[in-house]
Amino acid sequence: MAEKVVGILGGGQLGRMLSAAASLLNVKVVILDSGDHAPAKQVVAPTAAHLAHVDGSFADAEKIQELAKKVDVLTMEIEHVDVESLRQIESSTNLEIHPSPSTIHIIQDKYRQKEHLSTHKLPLGDFLGVEPTVASVQSAVDKLGLPLMLKSRTLAYDGRGNFAIRDASQIPEAISTLGERPLYAEKWVPFTKEIAVMVVRSASGEVLSYPVVETVHKENVCHLVFAPLRSRDPTLSDRARKIAEDAVKTFSGAGVFGVEMFLTENNDVYINEIAPRPHNSGHYTIEACETSQYENHLRAILSLPLGSTALKVPSTVMLNLIGHSSSMSEIEKTRDVALAIGGTSVHLYGKAECRKGRKMGHITVVAESDTQLRERLRPLLLSFPDTTQEEADKYAALPAVPGAGYSDPNPLVGIIMGSDSDLPVMLAAARILDQFEVPYELTIVSAHRTPDRMVEYARSAATRGLRTDHRCTLDGVDSLHSIVQMPRGIPVATVAINNSTNAGLLAVRILSAGIPRLITAMEQYMRKMENEVLDKVDTLKQVGWVEY
């Protein structure tokens, strides 16, 4: 690992988090952005005169040249940079530029990006280049149908530069809203979810993908990112990662790429767009993965080995802190709520002023289960001035009240019975799970009377979750009460007949393999049981067995 100095075009939050990762590795960083106190500059105090930051715009050719003279590797936190300057530097110096100027050139024009991906046979919705004229857009409507997404080819992000035309009469409004910039049109993809995959690419073309996440947008801006994605389709995650990896392989240069995708009702995956840099949908990796997207970006551009992209926690969500007004007070309210909740990490970006719609920070929440995650998320969502009850219920439904007789929406354990006549027997298991605060569902799945339901239940157990279907049964226990005579490969265990207390306790012990809290809780339960017996021994001794 040579002592290369890294120059970053842009000193916002992505540059700040990249710089924080760099300081862990003692990698020296020089920032190009306006002013002395851009977010990234706040966390990098230059240790020598030649490492002083550059004051100027990342779109200013002269300033880019100035930065280039100070560093060994150039990278960027934003793709809307001056590609021509980068190309000149590339051809006239030995400086490494990651990702490559040609990648930036393709990606920063969304139409060119789509054409590129299309050439490489990657799954995309239909699209067409259009002129900013009513006739040209009308022709696109005729070919691609309504609704139609009219989009700016360049300088578009966070939903800016997009217009959804639902009726042909809106065409003039759409054109004037988007301005006289180059445009293109996309056929509407009827997606059920937006998903994303971060991919890190080495200069030599090696790629590693992070887990698939679900992204939730609000007013076209990224609002929540859940990881890992839950789905009834066990093949989805592999398919989406493969598409993202294949897409990133088609570009040149090193670094992380954010691949945003649509998921349709049939679980088909279409690429929406790609960002050639650390991405909002990858912030969660700082706390939740073995290597953060920021460290992996640095590793990639410095030709170091790529780091493990594995999740290290069972469940995580990232929540953007977006300015509600010009006052920080709403952000501070959410921060204060977060500080009182376990598993939260608050990231404030040090921006000088709050503005409506501006990304001021984010919060990552980690949890031992989806249920705990949603319990932790709920007060955060409700701390925003504009969260509706419906939104809170959708993304952070309250778990069922233990003992109330209803299944939890995000169960960790499935108690399944062949018939409702088994209910009295199964209640003891439910009571044990209540006692250990383990969320569960109790339902009827009969191998004889509902064989399809049985198969689907078993198949999708590991990959289901509230966000897809209100149910998620983690392994092992769901098999305990199903049929004993199953073929090799479908493990089945059963407990002593009519003793579902033990089934509940076994479920808790199984879960404790992944939830350390339950190890302690089980120890305490065992000790309590032991003390109860010892008390009885004592009483028996003192009052005699006749009295007893």
Add this chain to the structure above:
Amino acid sequence: MAEKVVGILGGGQLGRMLSAAASLLNVKVVILDSGDHAPAKQVVAPTAAHLAHVDGSFADAEKIQELAKKVDVLTMEIEHVDVESLRQIESSTNLEIHPSPSTIHIIQDKYRQKEHLSTHKLPLGDFLGVEPTVASVQSAVDKLGLPLMLKSRTLAYDGRGNFAIRDASQIPEAISTLGERPLYAEKWVPFTKEIAVMVVRSASGEVLSYPVVETVHKENVCHLVFAPLRSRDPTLSDRARKIAEDAVKTFSGAGVFGVEMFLTENNDVYINEIAPRPHNSGHYTIEACETSQYENHLRAILSLPLGSTALKVPSTVMLNLIGHSSSMSEIEKTRDVALAIGGTSVHLYGKAECRKGRKMGHITVVAESDTQLRERLRPLLLSFPDTTQEEADKYAALPAVPGAGYSDPNPLVGIIMGSDSDLPVMLAAARILDQFEVPYELTIVSAHRTPDRMVEYARSAATRGLRTDHRCTLDGVDSLHSIVQMPRGIPVATVAINNSTNAGLLAVRILSAGIPRLITAMEQYMRKMENEVLDKVDTLKQVGWVEY
């Protein structure tokens, strides 16, 4: 959360990590240390003139005053500061000082610290104040026996200021080595392990402890920190945390405290010493806990709610990077090895020069299991120029080779059988676990013939580990093969007779509740099985059942 500015006495690695935590919360920090490029100053670029760092020693009364004028809360990364200055500031201003000067006063003198803890009836080895004379030390030897630890009362850390007297003839040498400073003597505590607990204390006296860790010292300096502590004694963790919490409750002021303790052969716990600040044994909390010790220190001194101290990963180890010479090349070698290993986080402190014995950085490793952790640790240890094979084997034993017929030293699954005659039946389970790369042990535990072993096996399953006994069986599965007729409270399940393949698969499914990798592996296994059957269907169709 008011916008309080925090002043830190000391700008070394602890100040650096504290500052990094502060920047996440937009908390402004001013550092007092010598020079412009102390490690902490590198990550805090002042955003206004009044936030400029102070150049000087944290022991210099005038400089402390200068810092005090710029900030709202004073804290420190080192306890060897000028207490008198702090007391003057405390009495003449409204500045908050955490921990309080009186706490620093007690703790920075180790003899005074022991007396304080003794007054509060905390468990300590015997100790005595001595004069730096042969007669006085001889008198301590007569009272406390040999070996005897002779220690400096002040300015002692990382083993400096300690002398182990094994024979009375060494007394003059001990005195001259320690210099003419105030001394005290400690009776030798025959410990089997050193353990530590980080405790965070709010100004109002609320305390929260982190998990118990095992610390391994090398040449008197912290070398490795393993979390969580593994032990056959299920009560140990609670007892050690309680002692640490009780000790920290006796002090005043807010912040984190590192409580170092000895563990004896009988699992008794004695306090060794306490540090009133973030501590080397708590570095691992950055990657492995819900809230790092650094963020919790800030929360405590800023009167914010204390953060969750829960581990968020199953297993972790911290490895100090200590200078081997004046060259960084050995450190860089270990860093390069770390970058090629999953789950590692490298922290380099940005110190200007490497020196033998200087703490240059650390590496935290996280893993899904102790076995994976030790696999990851081994090449790191072996990258040091001075690691002996014995040390590598002790702390990072290679796991058993799957399929070789020997139990893994850090098993996740215990396959237990009542008699060796069951071995042929159990082999199928072992083969499945080999296939999924799940470490296991295979042993004989008979409830009828070895009832004590059976009870001990079941009791200590959750808290055992290689570091204590070469064995660790996580929950659930160990019960599967034990006896079916157990009382309520000891959950027992069994699989179809003579089908231990299913037992192996069930074990994998159980583990997948905590190890996401296994969910994917199980999906692939199931799909492969399905394809095999479908191939057979196809063949049957093509060749006819007579031919087939």
